[in-house]
Each structure stands twice: as C-alpha cells, then as structure tokens.
Amino acid sequence: MEQLIIRGKKPLTGEVYINGAKNAALGVLAAAILSDEDCIIENIPNVNDINVLLQAISKTGAKVEKMKNHKVKINGKGVSSFSIDYESIKKIRASYYLLGALLGKYKKAEVALPGGCNIGNRPIDQHIKGFEALGATVKVEHGMIIAEAKELKGANIYLDVVSVGATINIMLAAILANGTTIIENSAKEPHIVDVANFLNSMGADIKGAGTDVIKINGVEKLHKTEYMIIPDQIEAGTFMLAAAITGGDVTVKSIIPKHMEAISAKLQEMGVTIEEQDEAIRVIAKEPLKSTHVKTLPYPGFPTDMQPQMTAVLCTANGTSVMTESIFENRFRYIDELSRMGANVKVEGNTAIIDGINSYSGAEVSAPDLRAGAALILAGLAADGITIINQLEYIDRGYENIEDKFIAIGADIARVSNEKEIKKFKLKTCS
Numbered sequence: 001m002e003q004l005i006i007r008g009k010k011p012l013t014g015e016v017y018i019n020g021a022k023n024a025a026l027g028v029l030a031a032a033i034l035s036d037e038d039c040i041i042e043n044i045p046n047v048n049d050i051n052v053l054l055q056a057i058s059k060t061g062a063k064v065e066k067m068k069n070h071k072v073k074i075n076g077k078g079v080s081s082f083s084i085d086y087e088s089i090k091k092i093r094a095s096y097y098l099l100g101a102l103l104g105k106y107k108k109a110e111v112a113l114p115g116g117c118n119i120g121n122r123p124i125d126q127h128i129k130g131f132e133a134l135g136a137t138v139k140v141e142h143g144m145i146i147a148e149a150k151e152l153k154g155a156n157i158y159l160d161v162v163s164v165g166a167t168i169n170i171m172l173a174a175i176l177a178n179g180t181t182i183i184e185n186s187a188k189e190p191h192i193v194d195v196a197n198f199l200n201s202m203g204a205d206i207k208g209a210g211t212d213v214i215k216i217n218g219v220e221k222l223h224k225t226e227y228m229i230i231p232d233q234i235e236a237g238t239f240m241l242a243a244a245i246t247g248g249d250v251t252v253k254s255i256i257p258k259h260m261e262a263i264s265a266k267l268q269e270m271g272v273t274i275e276e277q278d279e280a281i282r283v284i285a286k287e288p289l290k291s292t293h294v295k296t297l298p299y300p301g302f303p304t305d306m307q308p309q310m311t312a313v314l315c316t317a318n319g320t321s322v323m324t325e326s327i328f329e330n331r332f333r334y335i336d337e338l339s340r341m342g343a344n345v346k347v348e349g350n351t352a353i354i355d356g357i358n359s360y361s362g363a364e365v366s367a368p369d370l371r372a373g374a375a376l377i378l379a380g381l382a383a384d385g386i387t388i389i390n391q392l393e394y395i396d397r398g399y400e401n402i403e404d405k406f407i408a409i410g411a412d413i414a415r416v417s418n419e420k421e422i423k424k425f426k427l428k429t430c431s
C-alpha cells in the first residue's frame, strides 16, 4: 500500500509546470471517436482517470495509441462495440461522455452508470433530458444507461441546473444530428470551451461555448485534427495554494492566468501577492494569511474542485472564515481528516465555519476523494512534524507526479510503501 509522507513547515519556492487539464482531456478523448480519421491530441495528463478512459475507448474497437510527450492518437473508425460495462469505468465519472459520443455517431450506446468522486448525489437527469430532446429513447436498466435513436434531430434544450457534464454530453450527441441544437443555461467552464474548440477543429459547427447559450449546427462528418489541451486550472490552483499555505514564493507556469481569476482574487483578499505573467502566475506569501469568505459557483465563480484545498488554507488564516459549497451537497467529508491535524472547523449543512489555528500538527490521515487528498497534502506541507496520507488512488486520479512536483519546489515529501522507506524519509528530513 502506497502512502505519501510529508515533513511540513518548509516554505515552497521555485517554478512548477502545470499539465493539461484532466477534465478537458476526458471530454476531448471521448469526442475523438466521433471522427473516422486520426485525431492527435497533445498535453494529455498521465493520470489514472485518463488511462481508464483510454482503455474503455479502445474496448469499443477505436484505435488508441499513447505516443511520447503526453500525446495520444485516436481513430474512431473501428468502433464496433457500443457497450461499456461497469468494471471498465467504475472509478471514473467522465465515462458518461462515451454515451454522448457513441449515441451521436452510431445512434446507440450502453454505458454503465458513472462513478467518480463521492461528493454527494450526482444525478444525470439533465444528460438524459438532452438526449431525449434530440430524439433518443433512454432507459436505465441493471446499472446501465441505454440510449438509442433512429435519427437525432437538433432541439432547444434548457438545462435546469448548470452542468458541465450535461453540457459536454449534449454537445457530443448533437454534433452529427440533423439541424440546429441550442443548449441554454449551459456551463461555461474552460473545459467546455476546450471540447468545443477541439470539435470545431474537426469540422463541427459550435458557437457560443463559454457563454450560457451554445448553438450547434449539425454537420455530416468530422475529419482529422491535431489539438492541444488547455492547462489544468485545478492543478494550477492547488500549487498556488501550496505557495500560500507554506509562506512560499512559487511561479506556477504553463497556465492561462484568466482561468485562475477567482482563485487569485481570493488569495489577494487573504494578503497574498499575485503577479500575473503571460502564461504564469507568481504567488508570494510573506504575510500571515487573513481570513475570508468563499462560495463555490459555476465558472467564472470559485471552482468546487478547489474547495477542499482552499478550506485547508483558510484553516491557517487569522480569524474566522466561511466556506459555502453550493455545487455538491456532500463535499466536506474530508473535514474529519483535517481535524485530526488540528483544524478547527464546524460544518453546518453546506457551510463550513473555519476558525484559524496557529499551525496544523502532522498526523496519519486518509484521502476520501481526489481534491480532498490534495487538501490533505497542503495541510501536511504546512504542519508541524510528519503527516502520512493513505488512499492515494484518489489523488492519482487527477494529479500527475504530484510528489515530484512538490519536491522540485522544496517540499519534503515522498511516496513510500513500507516501514523501511518511512524510517529513511524521517532520518533524511529530520535535520
């Protein structure tokens, strides 16, 4: 069993390079099977969710080739299976994009209900509503979502909730439909724009991605493309907060600063200096952190995928902060773990009331989900003494080489798998 071990209290300094966005790449890879020609996609992060999705895609009969330097080639010509079973995708959420892509291209798809982080009830009614509006019949039987259509026809679809997954999935299903589809109240996250740009680079006709009305004129077929995935907003944000919580000075590189505005603004409120560069942000945290209030919202609001990490940082700010989670109903499960490290947080419904502490104290904890795992790393980096984090499979879903990136900016952190390695780490870092 692998664990992360951290000796905290070292200010992080230096430069860190951010990988491609997991949540954009997942949509783009599924979208690639819509073409019968080669799609070469660059900047694909090497994380478990991506590898699981690539395996599921290759099980459909599509050709999947992992190339060097974070490149993947996909050709959807050979797709002959339209069914993705639970075993193949139980760990990930984005498997639902195969439903939209297969339905859009072959008019039939059977995909097991998705997994992903356990952060509350995660219905897919808006995806289904969209597919049905396009003319598909959809049923859920024996854990499988089964969608089929004789013909898909463009439609006007109003999303009752702003959903990233439903927006992308409906786009995927509508690209090759007859006529025009309009998605109203669509999500505006950078990964929606990325998937739309990728599809347009293959010959799709999508307008308005990044606003709350997306218009898709159906096209007959899609051609080959070469495309580069955007940088990961959430990985970048995690490193920005690591600089803040350790009183460090870190330049987070290969990013789009515009995507980081909600996070930069909150850090500035907390007394952190933010220097925006062309494709980088320098985060300098020389003053004690001030408390603030944060509410998660769809983009351009503060991202729910940064909520646990920001809560971990607010625990070390002077005064009382309030974190309101307005996207998922149960995304505070990690607070018990932070409390083991001395955090003083009271959760009431969707709100966490956080009283700042002087310092975390290192402890053994377990990651209950992906971003909660990142939050525990941040707490460990700021803690007195040694922190050990279990259940790394969650962290590995979405962060590539996370410990190596932290080591490169001065953290004492290692991935260990036995007592001997733990002892060695403690000896090496004790001076």
Ligand SMILES: CC(=O)N[C@H]1[C@@H](OP(=O)(O)OP(=O)(O)OC[C@H]2O[C@@H](n3ccc(=O)[nH]c3=O)[C@H](O)[C@@H]2O)O[C@H](CO)[C@@H](O)[C@@H]1O
Pocket: 023, 026, 093, 094, 121, 122, 123, 124, 125, 126, 127, 128, 161, 162, 163, 164, 165, 166, 187, 304, 305, 327, 328, 329
């Ligand atoms: C693989 C991926 O990209 N995952 C991201 C995606 O998840 P995901 O696509 O699952 O999240 P959604 O944007 O769909 O969910 C937003 C809200 O809408 C609700 N909802 C969603 C769909 C639906 O049919 N019905 C419904 O009620 C959800 O329960 C949630 O309360 O966006 C989330 C919100 O930014 C992020 O936290 C996830 O990291």
Ligand SMILES: C=C(OP(=O)(O)O)C(=O)O
Pocket: 023, 092, 093, 094, 115, 116, 117, 118, 305, 370, 371, 398
């Ligand atoms: C919640 C996340 O992922 P998923 O939707 O795949 O569970 C995430 O990336 O933070």
